[in-house]
Amino acid sequence: MASRSRIRTAAAALLAAGALAGCGIPALGGEGGDDGGGPVPTGAKAECPRVDPPGGDDRTRQLRGMWIATVAGIDWPKDTADPAAEQRTQFTRLLDTAAAMNMNAVFVQIRPNSDAFYPSPYEPWSQWITGTQGRDPGYDVLAFMIKEAHARNLEFHAWFNPYRVSRQDDLKKLSPKSPARQHPDWVRKYGTGLWYDPGLPQVRDLATRAVMDVVGKYDIDAVHFDDYFYPYPEGGEFPDQATYKAHGRGMDKGDWRRKNVDTLVESLSGRIHDAKPWVRFGISPFGVWRNKSTDPEGSATRALQSYDDIYADTRTWIRKGWVDYVTPQLYWPIGDPRADYAELARWWADQVKGTDVQLTIGQGAYRVGKDAAWKDPAELSKHLTLNARHPKIRGDVFFSASDVAADRRGFAARLREDHYARPAVPPVPAGRGGKAPPPVQDTAATPAPGGDGAKGAQAGAGVKGVKVTWRASEGAASYAVYRVDGKRPGCAPVDPKRLIADVRGGGIVDPAAKPGRTYTYYVTALDRLHHQSAPGRGATVTTPQG
Numbered sequence: 001m002a003s004r005s006r007i008r009t010a011a012a013a014l015l016a017a018g019a020l021a022g023c024g025i026p027a028l029g030g031e032g033g034d035d036g037g038g039p040v041p042t043g044a045k046a047e048c049p050r051v052d053p054p055g056g057d058d059r060t061r062q063l064r065g066m067w068i069a070t071v072a073g074i075d076w077p078k079d080t081a082d083p084a085a086e087q088r089t090q091f092t093r094l095l096d097t098a099a100a101m102n103m104n105a106v107f108v109q110i111r112p113n114s115d116a117f118y119p120s121p122y123e124p125w126s127q128w129i130t131g132t133q134g135r136d137p138g139y140d141v142l143a144f145m146i147k148e149a150h151a152r153n154l155e156f157h158a159w160f161n162p163y164r165v166s167r168q169d170d171l172k173k174l175s176p177k178s179p180a181r182q183h184p185d186w187v188r189k190y191g192t193g194l195w196y197d198p199g200l201p202q203v204r205d206l207a208t209r210a211v212m213d214v215v216g217k218y219d220i221d222a223v224h225f226d227d228y229f230y231p232y233p234e235g236g237e238f239p240d241q242a243t244y245k246a247h248g249r250g251m252d253k254g255d256w257r258r259k260n261v262d263t264l265v266e267s268l269s270g271r272i273h274d275a276k277p278w279v280r281f282g283i284s285p286f287g288v289w290r291n292k293s294t295d296p297e298g299s300a301t302r303a304l305q306s307y308d309d310i311y312a313d314t315r316t317w318i319r320k321g322w323v324d325y326v327t328p329q330l331y332w333p334i335g336d337p338r339a340d341y342a343e344l345a346r347w348w349a350d351q352v353k354g355t356d357v358q359l360t361i362g363q364g365a366y367r368v369g370k371d372a373a374w375k376d377p378a379e380l381s382k383h384l385t386l387n388a389r390h391p392k393i394r395g396d397v398f399f400s401a402s403d404v405a406a407d408r409r410g411f412a413a414r415l416r417e418d419h420y421a422r423p424a425v426p427p428v429p430a431g432r433g434g435k436a437p438p439p440v441q442d443t444a445a446t447p448a449p450g451g452d453g454a455k456g457a458q459a460g461a462g463v464k465g466v467k468v469t470w471r472a473s474e475g476a477a478s479y480a481v482y483r484v485d486g487k488r489p490g491c492a493p494v495d496p497k498r499l500i501a502d503v504r505g506g507g508i509v510d511p512a513a514k515p516g517r518t519y520t521y522y523v524t525a526l527d528r529l530h531h532q533s534a535p536g537r538g539a540t541v542t543t544p545q546g
Helices: 004-017 084-100 141-151 201-217 241-247 253-275 314-320 341-352 379-387 401-406 408-418
Strands: 063-068 105-111 155-160 164-166 187-190 193-196 222-225 280-283 358-363 393-398 441-448 465-471 478-485 499-503 507-510 518-526 539-542
Touching (some): 063 401, 084 105, 222 253, 341 393, 393 401, 441 539, 465 518, 478 507
Parallel strands (some): 063 105, 105 155
Antiparallel strands (some): 164 193, 187 193
């Protein structure tokens, strides 16, 4: 048996090369085979009517993602002076990193500073694309990003910042088309930057219009907010005294500020779901709601409190069902004396009990190797091991993409080896509709000649393996492919742990199939919310001797 160090070295090489998901399994193009006269229609007789879908909502289902931050070139584009073609290549490399890690979602920042990575009727093009706010990059950046993410079967969570205007404090440096320039009375200088005042109804309306413009025009999977609501304290009070006087109506100022944020979250949730019920709304808050020393319902921590310091009452959002998922940023190690990861993972798992809100954890990949507390490259792997104690934790999102790609001290390769060796189907979100497509038909498995469509780190010119194809299903967004050793019955239950790929398109090439071995492949169909069909009839193949 190979040593753990050798396995980790192989995982690191795979990650560095940007191989596709499923250990280098390439998806074939198209919408499925056409020999059957088009997709399998809803209501068609199943090939295996007595076989159930694999596993239901079992623990093999996980959301695995990473944030791609665009502000200040944190992840992409690294250099605004690069030609558009080079920027696009850089972005697809990040997506290939996500695929190589067997992730299934990306969270991409598209409105970082009251600006846009798409042609917006309300706000100028972002400075973080071309270096100049308002300059047209010559293509629809968001449309490109969504297309490339979906081609790799990665969910696209469109990340908006509702209140941030600029990292610098001079309004005159903004584009004349910026709403902040046109309505300076909406803007407050605080710290080193500019912020919209969350207490103004006009600000709430602008954020809503920006979000709903994208929801209406683009095929996104979710709207995503991070932890920035009222700004983090930087000395002195946020200058909203006049707004409070005009709109406070005698409320306690802290309660009034929280109500301002609550109103945006609640109203936006309703607007998104009314427009497109399948589009989710999720928020990634600061990891501490309140400390137990302040509130007996809080966590046993000694840290900044999002409820009191940035006026984000995440606990209420969960209880009211205003969000479909919550991804608290738990950027502390296990055993931290101020904020122990283990304590916070338990606390957040308790908060979603009895609700339909999915819990995923924000992991601080950027912290690995940065100080003594994070010198252990296995720290994040230990976090995921600990998460398994809490069934309510349904996955993890890593900040950020550049750190995952850099694989400092081998932390990402370790994660892949320990936890992400196989792909995963995301959990089904509650209350967003959808249904399983009809099962696929006509699954076929044949030996693949060398180089048959295979690309990626493990797919050289002489690669051989098994080509698996199927007849597509009506309403399917992706297809899960399972491989079992040996000859198995055509109609049989499928073990979710045998998943080797979850892809869009009409088939795969499995280069990991070994010469002279017999395998049986089963395929299921999934809708865009991951409701899964039963498998079609399995296909058995014996590969030629090498």
